[in-house]
Amino acid sequence: MDTSNAENADPAGASQGATSVSGAGPGGRPPAFDGLAAAVLDDRGTVVGWTGTAQELTGFCADEVHGRPVRELVADLPLDPRRATQWPATGRVRLRHRCGTTIEVTFRTTRVNGSADFLVLAAPTPHVADHQHGAALLRALSAQSGITIALHDTDLTTVQTNAVPDTPDPRPVQPGARLGDVLCAEDAQSIEAVLRQVLETGIPVLGRNQHVSWRHHPVPRHALSLSAFRLEDARGRPAGVAALYMDDTDQLRARRHLDLSREVAERVGESRDIVRTAQDLADVLVPAFGDLAAVDLARAVFDGDEPGERLGGGDLHLRNAALAPATAAWPPGIQRGNLVPPLSDHPLLRRFQRGETVVYGRDDYIALIGSPQPAEQLLPHDTHAVMVAPLHARGLTLGAIVVWRTVPSDPFTADETDLMRQIASRGALAIDNARRYTREHRAAMALQQRLLPPATTDTPAAETAGVYLPTGRGAGTRGDWYDAIPLPSLRLALVAGDVIGHGIPASATMGRLRAAIQTLADLEPEPDELLTRIADLVQRLAAEAPPGDHDVMGASCLYAVYDPVTRRCAMASAGHPPPVLVRPDGSAEAVELLPGPPLAVCGMPYETTTIELEPGSVLALYTDGLVHRGAHDVGDGLGRLTDALATSCRPDRALDETGRALLADLVDEAPRDDATLLLARTRAVPGEDTAHWQIPADPAAVSDARAWATRQLTAWGLDALVITTELIVSELVTNAIRYGRPPAELRLIRHHVLVCEVTDSSSAQPRLRRARTTDEGGRGLFLVAQLAERWGCRHGQNRKTIWSEQPIACAH
Incomplete structure (x- = not known):
């Protein structure tokens, strides 16, 4: 079989007849066959056929090798060269080059059908290794989930790919297809523009963000990271483009979920108002998590109370607290403040009541309502998925978060369900904090306790004695009070206050304030912060009181905290007279502090003053009834009190005795106002x-x-x-x-x-x-x-x- 004439034809001429073949390289041969030499041997091992690529490989033309034994061209023939039939099917040999060097090649032999001749195909061993490694790499990448590989020829037709569209009936993309056959037209055009640029310039594209949708299944869209490289043949000529698409959807979703969690942590819980907290929670979910969102709360929660437990269908005692966005076209049944209608005893409802986050569709919602007609009044337009998460905190179901997704949004996923569970947990804690804050303030306004504490106390911080002298004008008791409240870490809070007005309303207000201060003191705020909160309480009490009782809603107050370890006392005044300090050496003076406005006045801050107290010092807190005496100036009354304290506060005299003596000396027989005095002799922890x-x-x-x-x-x-x-x-x-x-x-x-x-x-x-x-x-x-x-x-x-x-x- 003599093929020398045909095989020795100019390769360029052969390429002219092969340009119409899809995937052919610029030389007319498919890129995978570049550098593949071929020769035909007869059964004696004589060369009877020689191709142009064989000439390129060895430097010998067909005329020079035709009729010569192949052993003359092989430097290390592996077997007896006298019989070609003894050649192995494949192997490696070193060929002599016309210039005198040798070339290591990998060869394969096969018998020509109907002839005794053998066809020998050979290529440089490094090229074969490159092809093998490249094929192995391509197979390995193709097997990776989340990575799609597509090899395109010079006209961007797909030559090979592992792509499987995300469709109800997924089938591998067939060779010969174009991007427009499998992707939406706009996405295909965008990617082809990138690939064409890579093919023309040779500059690769790395990690380009791209969103695509399959042509026959446009929802959902996929987030991809596109990398593309130009393919070249052995001569460095463009042969096509390799594109790698890494599915970045999960990573992008994870980043969005992280951002949403961060925003929930930053925005939800800043307000102590229940409805505002619920609205913040709904606002943060739209549009980051869903198209529409609502927060429904148990009716008891709005009042700061704990909701009751309930299982099964019926009236869940829920009321809408927040909608987002507020400007959306909400159906008539979903409006701010509306009660949630009774629901049937459905398995989804039972799961929700057990604390699970549930996802369901339109038909399930109709089943929950009981009939299609009310569902149209309670289901936003184009809804295809609903997620409901219980607001569960401290064993209480405070309400629910409801999120709707409408067409064409993606359905909810399992990881989004987990994310909603976390958001609901944080939101429930914020709402519960707001509920408890509301309850504490309501409770503080309703507290009715004893008007005054025990007359004497003995704590590690100080021994105290309080004396109270009511007014003698027949107007009834007024709202003066004192208190000594033990605090953690051996500290002691000292309080003196004076409510405006007289009679039972003033006493009731005093009881409320004292109870509120005891409650807030246990939370251990700074003195200025405590007075700020009490001022807010007084304002609310004034707003709620009948018109005739508005005059008894103002008050002055001095609040001090003494620490026997540091021997420091921090105090703040809300329009109250300053305390008097009697040192162990008997000297006495009024403490200089900047008083803030009375508790009924708003808009002005309070300031904390800190002083150091020696052990054995006496701190005297009092009300203005003790320094107001007839027509005398208040400054004169404070001077008299300071002098009397310096004289009376002796270490060998009991504090309660000292207090009674001072009131007897300083107060008129028929005082116009209540008089209160609290003496505290300080101690120190060694x-x-x-x-x-x-x-x-x-x-x-x-x-x-x-x-x-x-x-x-x-x-x-x-x-x-x-x-x-x-x-x-x-x-x-x-x-x-x-x-x-x-x-x-x-x-x-x-x-x-x-x-x-x-x-x-x-x-x-x-x-x-x-x-x-x-x-x-x-x-x-x-x-x-x-x-x-x-x-x-x-x-x-x-x-x-x-x-x-x-x-x-x-x-x-």
């Missing part, structure tokens, strides 16, 4: 009963803190408290390092209780919760609550302190 340790911002500091606390308790003789204190210190210091901000400090105080305090520079509020079995954390504060007699958290300016108390008596 320096040897406190210990401080700076907490490094290093997780390894936890073990050092435990060791330091153990040494300190041993030095104090409190070995019985070592184990529990180590655990408490470990949890509180861990939280300060992990969730707080430096600087941080650990403080131990020894008295009748062992106080453990950890202070850091974060204002984040700690939360006690019960961790699940599979949780790796979340048990810290729960453990502290079990080990300590009591614990809590107080906030200062740019800091917070978490404290715990353990009774020392039980340790002996």
Whole structure:
């Protein structure tokens, strides 16, 4: 079989007849066959056929090798060259080049049908290895989920791809297809423009963001990362484009979910108003999560009360609190403030009542309502999917979040259900905080307690004695009061106040204010913040009172907090006279502070003043009935009080006796106003009963803190408290390092209780919760609550302190 003439034809001429073949390279041969040499041998191993590519490979033309034994061209013939039939089917040999060098090639032999001749195909071994590695790489990439590979020829026709459209009946894209056959026209044109640019310039495209939809299934759209490279033949001529599409939909969705979670954390919960909090929650969900959103709350929640438990269908006692967007064309049955209609006892409703987030379609919603006609009044137009998440907090179902998606939005996914569960949890906490805030304020206005506290108290911070003298004008008692409120960490709050008006209304207002101050004092705000909150309460009381009682809704108040460890007293005044300080040496003076407006006046801030008190000092708080005497000036009355205190407050005299004597001397027989005096003789915790340790911002500091606390308790003789204190210190210091901000400090105080305090520079509020079995954390504060007699958290300016108390008596 002599093929030398045909095979020796000019390759360029052959290419002219092959240009119409799809996928052919610029040389007329498919790019995969570039550099593939071919020769025909007879059964004696003589060359009878020689191609142009063989000439390019060896440098010998057909005339030079025709009729010569092939052994003359092979440098290392593997077998007996006398018989071509003994050649292996494939292998490697070194061919001689016309210039005197050798070329390592990989060959394959096959018998020509109907002839004794053999066809030998050969290519340089590096080229074969490249083809093998490239094919292996292509197979590996094609097998990866989330990666689509498409090889296009020079006219962008698909030569090979692993693409499978996301359609109800997915079938692989066939070779010969174009992008417009499988993608929406606009998306296909956009991608083809990119591929054409790569083909023309040779500059690759890396990680280009692209959104596409399948032509026969336009929803949902897919987010892709497109990378494209020009393919070239062995001579470096453009042969096509390789495009890699990495599905970025999940990553993009994850980023959006993260952004949504962050926005929920930032926006929801800023307001203490229940309806405002619900509206913030609805607003943040649209359009980031759905097209429409509503928040329905139990009717009891609007009043700050706890909702009752309910299972099964019927009236769920829910009322709409928020809609988003408010400008949407809501159906008549969904309007702000509307009651949620009764629902049938459907399995979806049962799942919701068990705390699950449920997703359902239009037909399910009709089944919940009971008939199609009401559903049209309660279902937004074009709705195709609804998600309902319970607002569940502290074992209470406060309401529900409802999100609608309308055509052509994507349906809800499983990970979006999980995200909604997290959003609902955070939203429920914010709404519950607003509900509890509402309840506390309502409760503060309704509290009816005893008008005055016990006359004397004895605490680690101070011993106190209070004296009250009612007016003698026959107008009935007025709203003067005093109070001594023990606080955590051995501190003591001292209060004196004076309500405007007289009689039972004034006494009732005083009782309300005193109860409210006791409630707020337990939350441990700064004095100025407490007075601000009480002022808000007085304003609301005034607004609610009958017109004839508006005059008894104003009040003045002085609030002070003394710390026997630091020996500092912080105080603020709401239009109240300043306290008088009697030092241990007998000198006395009024404390200079800047009084704010009375509690009935709004718009002006209060200011906290801090002073240091020596042990044995007496701080006198009083009402203006003690310094108003006839027509005398108030300044004169304060001077007389200061002089009397300097004379009467002797260390050997009981405080209650001193108080009674002062009132008898300073008040007229028939005073025009109530007179109240509270005396507090301060104490101090000895320096040897406190210990401080700076907490490094290093997780390894936890073990050092435990060791330091153990040494300190041993030095104090409190070995019985070592184990529990180590655990408490470990949890509180861990939280300060992990969730707080430096600087941080650990403080131990020894008295009748062992106080453990950890202070850091974060204002984040700690939360006690019960961790699940599979949780790796979340048990810290729960453990502290079990080990300590009591614990809590107080906030200062740019800091917070978490404290715990353990009774020392039980340790002996």
